[in-house]
Every structure is written in structure tokens, then in C-alpha cells.
Amino acid sequence: MADKGDIQESGKRGMILAAALMIFSEKGFHGSTIEEIAEEAGVGKGTVYLYFESKTDLFVSLVEERLRELKEIVVKHLEGLEGAGEKLTESIKLHWKFFNQSKEFVRVILSDLGGLGKELDERTRDARVRFIEVFESIIKEGTETGEFKEIQPRMAAYAIEGAISFVAFENLINSQGFPSISDPSQLVDFCLNGLCRREGKGEARCFPDKYKIESSESEG
Amino acid sequence: MADKGDIQESGKRGMILAAALMIFSEKGFHGSTIEEIAEEAGVGKGTVYLYFESKTDLFVSLVEERLRELKEIVVKHLEGLEGAGEKLTESIKLHWKFFNQSKEFVRVILSDLGGLGKELDERTRDARVRFIEVFESIIKEGTETGEFKEIQPRMAAYAIEGAISFVAFENLINSQGFPSISDPSQLVDFCLNGLCRREGKGEARCFPDKYKIESSESEG
Amino acid sequence: MADKGDIQESGKRGMILAAALMIFSEKGFHGSTIEEIAEEAGVGKGTVYLYFESKTDLFVSLVEERLRELKEIVVKHLEGLEGAGEKLTESIKLHWKFFNQSKEFVRVILSDLGGLGKELDERTRDARVRFIEVFESIIKEGTETGEFKEIQPRMAAYAIEGAISFVAFENLINSQGFPSISDPSQLVDFCLNGLCRREGKGEARCFPDKYKIESSESEG
Amino acid sequence: MADKGDIQESGKRGMILAAALMIFSEKGFHGSTIEEIAEEAGVGKGTVYLYFESKTDLFVSLVEERLRELKEIVVKHLEGLEGAGEKLTESIKLHWKFFNQSKEFVRVILSDLGGLGKELDERTRDARVRFIEVFESIIKEGTETGEFKEIQPRMAAYAIEGAISFVAFENLINSQGFPSISDPSQLVDFCLNGLCRREGKGEARCFPDKYKIESSESEG
DNA sequence: CATGAATGAGATTTCATTCAT
DNA sequence: CATGAATGAAATCTCATTCAT
Numbered sequence: 001m002a003d004k005g006d007i008q009e010s011g012k013r014g015m016i017l018a019a020a021l022m023i024f025s026e027k028g029f030h031g032s033t034i035e036e037i038a039e040e041a042g043v044g045k046g047t048v049y050l051y052f053e054s055k056t057d058l059f060v061s062l063v064e065e066r067l068r069e070l071k072e073i074v075v076k077h078l079e080g081l082e083g084a085g086e087k088l089t090e091s092i093k094l095h096w097k098f099f100n101q102s103k104e105f106v107r108v109i110l111s112d113l114g115g116l117g118k119e120l121d122e123r124t125r126d127a128r129v130r131f132i133e134v135f136e137s138i139i140k141e142g143t144e145t146g147e148f149k150e151i152q153p154r155m156a157a158y159a160i161e162g163a164i165s166f167v168a169f170e171n172l173i174n175s176q177g178f179p180s181i182s183d184p185s186q187l188v189d190f191c192l193n194g195l196c197r198r199e200g201k202g203e204a205r206c207f208p209d210k211y212k213i214e215s216s217e218s219e220g
Numbered sequence: 221m222a223d224k225g226d227i228q229e230s231g232k233r234g235m236i237l238a239a240a241l242m243i244f245s246e247k248g249f250h251g252s253t254i255e256e257i258a259e260e261a262g263v264g265k266g267t268v269y270l271y272f273e274s275k276t277d278l279f280v281s282l283v284e285e286r287l288r289e290l291k292e293i294v295v296k297h298l299e300g301l302e303g304a305g306e307k308l309t310e311s312i313k314l315h316w317k318f319f320n321q322s323k324e325f326v327r328v329i330l331s332d333l334g335g336l337g338k339e340l341d342e343r344t345r346d347a348r349v350r351f352i353e354v355f356e357s358i359i360k361e362g363t364e365t366g367e368f369k370e371i372q373p374r375m376a377a378y379a380i381e382g383a384i385s386f387v388a389f390e391n392l393i394n395s396q397g398f399p400s401i402s403d404p405s406q407l408v409d410f411c412l413n414g415l416c417r418r419e420g421k422g423e424a425r426c427f428p429d430k431y432k433i434e435s436s437e438s439e440g
Numbered sequence: 441m442a443d444k445g446d447i448q449e450s451g452k453r454g455m456i457l458a459a460a461l462m463i464f465s466e467k468g469f470h471g472s473t474i475e476e477i478a479e480e481a482g483v484g485k486g487t488v489y490l491y492f493e494s495k496t497d498l499f500v501s502l503v504e505e506r507l508r509e510l511k512e513i514v515v516k517h518l519e520g521l522e523g524a525g526e527k528l529t530e531s532i533k534l535h536w537k538f539f540n541q542s543k544e545f546v547r548v549i550l551s552d553l554g555g556l557g558k559e560l561d562e563r564t565r566d567a568r569v570r571f572i573e574v575f576e577s578i579i580k581e582g583t584e585t586g587e588f589k590e591i592q593p594r595m596a597a598y599a600i601e602g603a604i605s606f607v608a609f610e611n612l613i614n615s616q617g618f619p620s621i622s623d624p625s626q627l628v629d630f631c632l633n634g635l636c637r638r639e640g641k642g643e644a645r646c647f648p649d650k651y652k653i654e655s656s657e658s659e660g
Numbered sequence: 661m662a663d664k665g666d667i668q669e670s671g672k673r674g675m676i677l678a679a680a681l682m683i684f685s686e687k688g689f690h691g692s693t694i695e696e697i698a699e700e701a702g703v704g705k706g707t708v709y710l711y712f713e714s715k716t717d718l719f720v721s722l723v724e725e726r727l728r729e730l731k732e733i734v735v736k737h738l739e740g741l742e743g744a745g746e747k748l749t750e751s752i753k754l755h756w757k758f759f760n761q762s763k764e765f766v767r768v769i770l771s772d773l774g775g776l777g778k779e780l781d782e783r784t785r786d787a788r789v790r791f792i793e794v795f796e797s798i799i800k801e802g803t804e805t806g807e808f809k810e811i812q813p814r815m816a817a818y819a820i821e822g823a824i825s826f827v828a829f830e831n832l833i834n835s836q837g838f839p840s841i842s843d844p845s846q847l848v849d850f851c852l853n854g855l856c857r858r859e860g861k862g863e864a865r866c867f868p869d870k871y872k873i874e875s876s877e878s879e880g
Numbered sequence: 881c882a883t884g885a886a887t888g889a890g891a892t893t894t895c896a897t898t899c900a901t
Numbered sequence: 902c903a904t905g906a907a908t909g910a911a912a913t914c915t916c917a918t919t920c921a922t
Contacts, residue, residue, distance in 0.1 A: 012903095030250035033895060035905095044904040046898080055896065085416060148416060151406050155387055159410050162386025163379035170378050186371050190379050194414035196305060196368060232885090253912065264887040269914065452882095470690035473916060475884095484883040486919080495917065591846050595827055599850050602826025603819035610818050626811050630819050633853055672906090693891065704908040706894080715892070 013051045015041045020062050025104030028111050029059055056123075059108075064127040066105055070098050071131045084142025089188050091134060092164060096184040099168040106169050132157050160191050233271045235261045240282050245324030248331050249279055276343075279328075284347040286325055290318050291351045304362025309408050311354060312384060316404040319388040326389050352377050380411050453491045455481045460502050465544030468551050469499055496563075499548075504567040506545055510538050511571045524582030529628050531574060532604060536624040539608040546608050572597045600631050673711045675701045680722050685764030688771050689719055716783075719768075724787040726765055730758050731791045744802030749848050751794060752824060756844040759828040766829050792817050820851050 019041035023032045034055055038045045052058040074094050081087050099106050109128075135157035142148030164187065171181050181187075239261035243252045254275055258265045272278040294314050301307050319326050329348075355377035362368030384407065391401050401407075459481035463472045474495055478485045492498040514534050521527050539546050549568075575597035582588030604627065611621050621627075679701035683692045694715055698705045712718040734754050741747050759766050769788075795817035802808030824847065831841050841847075 046904050155401060155406060156410060158386040158390050159383035159407060162382035166378040166382025167375055181375060186375060187379060190376060192414045192416050194412045196412050266887055486883050595841060595846060596850060598826040598830050599823035599847060602822035606818040606822025607815055621815060626815060627819060630816060706908055
């Protein structure tokens with residue numbers, strides 16, 4: 001009823017968010033209960049509703065705030081850097097580091113890509129888009145200065161985000177069988193330079209027409 | 221006695237899977253109800269349980285069967301191709317086409333990356349891993365023949381899978397604002413050759429040590 | 441729709457009843473399913489409905505027929521016997537033997553004493569009453585000839601039935617801890633000597649007034 | 661954390677138990693629904709689950725607590741009494757009175773004798789056994805002092821419990837046709853004089869061997 | 881007569897949210 | 902501000918019964 005933003009006196013709000021991160025990452029959005037989160041946070045069930053409007057609001061707030069935080073870290077570190085390659089390298093590495101510092105957040109951010117219902121999807125999409133725009137603007141700069149090849153900046157931004165996310169996810173979650181990676185150099189290299197060796201000519205061996213998508217089925 | 225798999229007389233099982241794909245993609249796993257799925261399939265609620273043990277089993281079966289199908293398509297098309305680059309190109313394009321033919325499946329496959337609880341996660345992870353191994357083995361081949369640079373094959377495989385998935389997801393879902401991509405050439409190029417222009421030397425400009433991850437926080 | 445009594449050609453009906461006895465005794469009325477019973481009987485689910493109108497009808501038929509069978513056995517053996525004591529002794533022993541020959545029937549008959557809902561209760565009560573009337577008439581005869589003391593015959597009949605049932609139930613079901621009884625002599629003795637006139641003193645040491653029940657309504 | 665037993669502030673738990681007694685006695689365990697019970701108790705459906713873990717737990721708790729109550733009443737009244745006969749008389753009368761004061765409880769206690777599935781059976785059996793042990797120990801005392809004849813105490817205890825239960829059940833339930841008994845004297849007499857030593861002749865007129873049970877397996 | 885695939889009413893149980901204290 | 906007992910909508914899953922073959 002109150003605006004839920006002017007209470008913030010004690011550290012309760014932060015404790016709830018921290019608890020929510022733990023629980024959501026363990027059990028997913030629907031598998032988690034407000035009661036568990038409240039208990040983990042050391043507060044009463046009703047207290048959660050003093051700081052967040054609903055379970056959904058809690059989840060979305062968590063994603064938004066963490067992504068905003070990540071964006072701020074990245075943007076701050078980009079100051080003073082020159083060249084799109086430099087900036088992108090830096091961005092990827094910071095992103096990697098951030099994900100690797102919170103196994104929980106990787107789970108949470110990936111658990112929400114379309115499977116949580118319209119309400120959640122729409123609100124978190126915005127937060128995600130705002131973050132990915134950092135990548136997008138770097139790539140745009142690179143293509144404009146000629147440092148990068150001609151490529152749709154937004155597509156490339158999502159490709160990079162996807163690459164980082166999936167690798168980080170497997171690196172953290174799937175403990176056994178996956179070689180634990182602590183150095184993101186290979187990932188940076190993959191994004192900047194791809195898989196192919198450099199010494200040849202090697203323009204991408206594509207078959208441009210063969211796989212064009214004609215109709216995208218249902219609800220065309 | 222009935223193994224839930226030997227009934228198969230009519231096409232009911234397929235109809236239920238098709239309906240499940242629709243509904244799950246719209247509302248996610250927990251947001252969907254068996255009743256909706258049954259109605260969409262044109263069968264009674266109880267009929268779903270004649271073909272699938274539970275809602276979870278239905279979801280997992282859907283993911284497993286579609287991924288197996290995709291894997292078979294890819295593997296079949298790789299026959300006769302020579303060179304890791306050629307194979308990877310082909311694989312990415314087929315993957316792209318498959319995803320673009322079913323907006324629903326992209327949602328479903330991405331809605332399940334850690335947010336649905338242990339039971340679902342474990343069973344679908346296997347299916348996913350089995351599929352990604354196709355990429356992995358191609359990359360391994362490429363690194364061994366020297367066609368590809370030295371890189372951890374599994375990491376690269378997840379990076380590619382992540383890139384395709386995120387781009388396909390945004391391409392299909394986020395209708396407004398995102399330029400619809402019908403040609404995967406740029407994506408193939410990104411994976412094979414990265415973002416940087418080729419004419420220079422340009423070994424990846426990494427800062428190998430600066431971002432090493434020391435401790436991965438929680439529950440470490 | 442047909443009268444369900446004129447089909448009876450093959451032994452299917454008997455097989456279903458035998459299977460029902462097994463399953464009902466293991467899992468109780470509500471815990472058993474028609475499917476299990478049909479499978480145990482080696483017939484199809486629909487076949488059960490050719491011989492019995494419903495699950496309830498199957499259960500009731502089972503109780504009725506077995507009790508009728510028991511009654512016939514008892515009545516037949518009573519022919520030629522003289523004296524109420526002799527007759528009652530014989531009856532109890534036959535009853536005991538019958539129960540001990542079918543652990544399953546004891547369970548079934550005791551699982552239905554008021555806990556199965558009005559429909560079942562009413563129909564099986566009749567069968568039970570008709571059987572207990574055998575005891576009742578013997579006791580009546582005994583009280584009239586003076587062999588037994590003055591007692592309400594129906595009450596005594598139920599007391600005996602209850603004694604036999606509970607002892608048989610514990611004897612059969614509760615395997616561990618309960619001494620297995622193969623000889624009903626002590627039980628016969630318990631029942632008979634409570635009824636027979638006594639030559640000695642020892643009129644029952646009751647406190648006739650002290651425990652009279654004033655109101656039998658609950659929540660009075 | 662909440663042990664489901666430490667809430668107990670208001671009388672809600674008792675109200676639910678009272679409502680459960682009513683409903684279970686009317687419709688049996690499986691015929692009753694939590695919704696009915698909650699409504700009867702004047703609480704919400706979810707509230708039942710605040711005090712009891714499940715429907716089964718509610719039923720079992722009801723049986724356990726009432727039987728414990730009955731046992732306490734009986735044990736307390738036995739203090740100061742001398743002689744097994746006296747004690748048994750008292751016990752039977754109190755038992756009778758207790759049953760007659762709650763028609764509902766008689767139904768409930770008798771509805772659960774093997775027909776409700778393993779889970780229920782096992783938990784309630786204990787409660788019943790603990791109660792019947794009161795009879796058993798009195799009888800044991802009687803046989804040891806010579807007041808009672810030689811008899812297996814546990815068997816006799818079950819015989820008495822069965823006699824009381826069946827008579828009480830018919831007395832209360834089967835309103836028409838059965839003479840309502842308010843005085844348990846005849847029942848006490850029935851039980852006692854089956855146990856007491858007899859000065860006269862009249863050793864039980866049994867036919868010890870004729871009815872021995874050879875095999876107790878069903879369908880022999 | 882026999883079957884078993886199909887159905888859908890209905891039951892238990894969970895949990896986000898409220899509100900009196 | 903904080904709490905947690907109470908609520909009831911809603912979801913999964915079961916199973917007696919039907920009916921086309």
C-alpha cells in the first residue's frame with residue numbers, strides 16, 4: 001500500500017533479497033515458498049510483504065537490481081578504455097567474474113528466459129535488455145570504427161550473452177564432468193576471433209541461401 | 221503391466237505432446253495445467269496419464285524427444301561432409317532452422333535451465349548434454365586436425381549452443397524491437413570467426429590474469 | 441441392465457469373487473481398484489461389470505455369499521444335535537474354523553462395520569444379521585429350556601460374534617506377539633460358561649445401577 | 661520448525677477433532693472429506709493442515725487420543741479396587757459407558773479393523789493394543805491368583821473387547837429392531853462367568869479335536 | 881460375452897496473501 | 902514495523918464406469 005520503497009531503514013530488505021537469491025537458485029521460482037525465504041532471511045512471513053508487493057515482485061526486483069549492479073560495474077570499468085575490442089574484452093571478463101562469484105545468480109537469471117509466465121517475463125526482459133545494450137553499443141561502435149566486421153550489433157550482443165551464460169552455467173552447476181574454467185581468456189577469444197585459426201584466409205564458409213527460414217510455423 | 225508406452229494405437233500420444241509444446245511454451249511448466257493441455261489436445265484429463273506418468277514426465281519426454289529428433293537430423297546431415305568447419309557450419313544452420321521452425325520449442329528448452337527443480341533439471345540435462353556432444357565432437361575433431369585453434373571443446377560447444385539459443389530466442393519471442401533474422405550466416409560467421417576483422421594479426425587481446433576467479437563465493 | 445444373475449455360464453463370476461476377496465482383504469474396500477481385481481481374476485476390467493453392477497455390489501455380494509455359505513454350513517451341522525449348549529459349541533467351532541480358513545474373509549468382514557458409508561453398511565448389515573440369527577435362535581432355545589440363564593438372546597449373540605471375530609482377527613492378522621491359537625476350546629468355554637446356569641453361588645458380581653447410561657447422544 | 665503441535669493457542673485443534681469424529685462416524689474414513697470436516701469445525705480447509713499432517717494423521721490422532729483417554733479413565737478407576745473380578749467388572753462398565761456416550765466413536769473405532777490400508781492399520785493398532793492391555797493384565801492377575809480359570813489372557817482380552825464392541829455397536833447404530841440396552845450388567849455377567857472358576861462340574865463341553873485348524877492359509 | 885482405452889468428477893494438499901495483534 | 906495463524910483457490914492425479922469394437 002505504501003510505495004514499498006521508503007521503508008528501507010534497517011537491512012531487512014537486503015537480507016530478504018539475499019535469502020531470495022539462495023532459495024530461488026536452489027528450487028526455482030515456483031519451487032520456492034515465501035515461508036522458506038522469510039525463514040532464511042530471519043524475518044517473519046508478513047515482513048516480506050512490507051518490502052515487496054508479491055513473490056513475483058521479489059523475484060523481479062532481485063533480477064533487476066543484480067543486473068543493474070552488473071551494468072554499473074561494467075560501465076564504470078569501461079571509462080578510459082579505448083577501442084571496441086578492449087572494451088568488449090573487459091566487459092566479457094567482468095561479466096564472467098560476476099557470474100562466477102554467484103552461482104546462485106546464474107541459476108536465477110537463466111531460470112527466467114520464457115518459462116515463468118508473461119508477467120515475470122515482461123518485467124525481467126526489460127532489465128535484461130538494458131544490460132545487453134552495453135554489449136550492443138560497444139559492438140556498434142566497433143562496426144562503425146571498422147574494428148569489427150559488419151554484423152547486426154544486437155544479434156551479436158545476444159550471441160555473446162548467450163555464450164557467456166551457457167558456459168558459466170555449465171561451469172558452475174554441472175560440477176562433475178565439466179572442466180572447471182577459471183580463466184575466461186578462451187571465451188573472450190571465442191567471441192572476438194571465433195574458432196578458426198587465423199593464419200589462412202578463411203572467410204566464413206557459409207552456405208548463405210541453403211538454410212534460410214521460410215516460414216516460422218505456428219502463429220506465423 | 222501396461223508400460224505406458226505400448227498403447228500407441230491412435231495418434232493420441234503425439235497430439236498430447238503437440239498440445240504440451242503449445243501450452244508449455246506459452247505459460248511455462250508451472251504455469252501450465254494438465255487440464256489445459258488435455259483440452260488443447262482434444263482428450264480427457266485422465267488420458268494424459270495413460271501416456272505419461274506425470275506432468276513432469278510429459279515435460280521431460282517432450283524435451284527429450286525433440287532434442288533427440290534434432291540430434292538425428294544434424295547427425296544425418298553431417299554424413300559425407302568433410303572438415304570440421306563445414307560440419308560445424310552445417311550443424312549451426314540446422315540447429316537454427318530447427319529452432320526457428322518452432323518458436324514454442326525454443327521457449328520450452330530455455331525455460332528449463334535450472335529453475336524447475338532438481339527432478340526436472342536432472343532428467344533434461346542428460347538430453348541436452350547428449351545433444352551438445354555433437355558440437356563437442358566436431359570441435360574436438362577440428363582442434364585435432366588443426367583446423368580450429370586450441371580450445372576446450374566442451375566449453376566452445378556450450379558457447380555456441382548459448383549463442384544460438386539466445387539469438388533464436390530473441391529473434392522469435394521479442395517480436396518488437398528486434399530485427400527478425402532469417403539468415404543465420406552472420407551467426408555462423410560469429411562462431412567460426414568471431415567479431416574482429418580478419419585482415420590484421422589481431423591475436424585476441426586478452427588480459428589473462430586480471431580477471432581470474434579466485435573463489436566462487438557461496439558455499440565454497 | 442440384465443439382471444446380472446442369469447449369465448453365470450463359465451466360472452468367471454467365481455473367479456472375480458475370489459480375486460475380490462484377496463484384494464479387498466489386502467487393501468480394504470476403498471484401497472482396492474476394480475482394475476487390480478480384474479487383473480487378479482484374469483479378466484478384463486469391463487467383464488467385472490457384466491457380473492456385478494458396481495464395485496459396491498461386488499463387495500456386498502462377496503460378504504453376502506460367504507456369510508450365507510457359513511450359515512448353511514452351520515445350520516446343516518446342527519441337524520441332529522440336541523441341546524442348546526451342544527448346538528452353540530458346534531456353531532462357534534464351525535465359525536472359528538471358517539474364519540481361520542480364510543484370513544482374507546476375516547479382514548473383509550471386519551473392515552465393514554460402519555466405516556464404509558451408508559450404502560455398504562445397510563446392505564451388508566442384513567447379511568450379517570441373518571447370520572447372527574443362528575446364534576440368537578440357539579440362545580433363545582437355551583433360555584427357554586432353562587439350559588441358559590436369562591439373557592437377551594440378541595445381545596448375547598452379538599457378544600459371541602464379537603468375541604469370535606476379534607480373537608480370530610488378532611489370531612490371523614497380528615502375526616507377531618499374539619499366540620497363535622489353533623484350538624477354539626478356550627473360546628468356546630469362554631462363551632458357554634457365561635451363559636449356562638451355574639450350580640454354585642457366584643451370581644455375577646455386578647454393580648447394576650452405578651453405570652447406567654443416562655444420555656447416549658454425543659455432544660449432549 | 662513448527663511441530664504441528666505447539667500452535668494450540670485457541671481451541672481450534674479440539675474443534676477439528678470433534679468435527680472429525682462427527683464426520684468420520686457418519687461416512688467413514690474414505691467417505692469423509694477434509695472440506696466437510698473443516699466446515700463442520702468452522703475453520704478453513706488449510707487450517708486442518710496446520711494442526712494435522714494429513715487426513716490420515718487426523719484420523720489416527722483421533723483414535724489414539726480417545727483411546728488414551730478411555731484407558732486413563734479406566735486405569736484411574738481401578739485404583740483401590742481389589743480382586744480381578746472387581747476390576748474387570750469396573751473396566752467393562754466404564755468401557756461400555758464410554759462407548760455409549762459417543763455413538764460416533766464406536767463407529768470410528770470399528771470402522772478401522774483392517775480395512776483402511778496398511779498405514780492406518782499399523783498406527784491405530786498400537787493404540788488399540790495399548791488399551792486392550794488393560795484387560796489383559798487384569799485377566800493375567802486373575803489367572804495367577806486363581807480367581808479366574810486358566811486361559812490365555814490376551815485371547816480373553818480380545819474376546820471381551822469384541823463382545824463389548826459388537827454389542828455397543830449394534831445397540832447404538834442399529835436403532836430399529838435391536839433392544840436398546842442401558843444396563844451392562846448382562847454383558848458383565850457374560851464376560852465374568854466365562855472366566856471365573858466354577859465350583860460345580862460343567863467343564864466346558866468342547867469337542868477339542870474335532871475342529872482343530874490344520875492349515876490357516878486361505879483357499880486351502 | 882469380453883475388452884480396455886477413454887473419461888472427468890472429485891479428493892488431498894500446497895502456498896501466496898491477509899490482517900489482527 | 903513485525904508477525905504468523907488462518908484462509909481458500911487451484912492443481913495434480915486417481916479410478917469407477919462406459920462403450921465402441
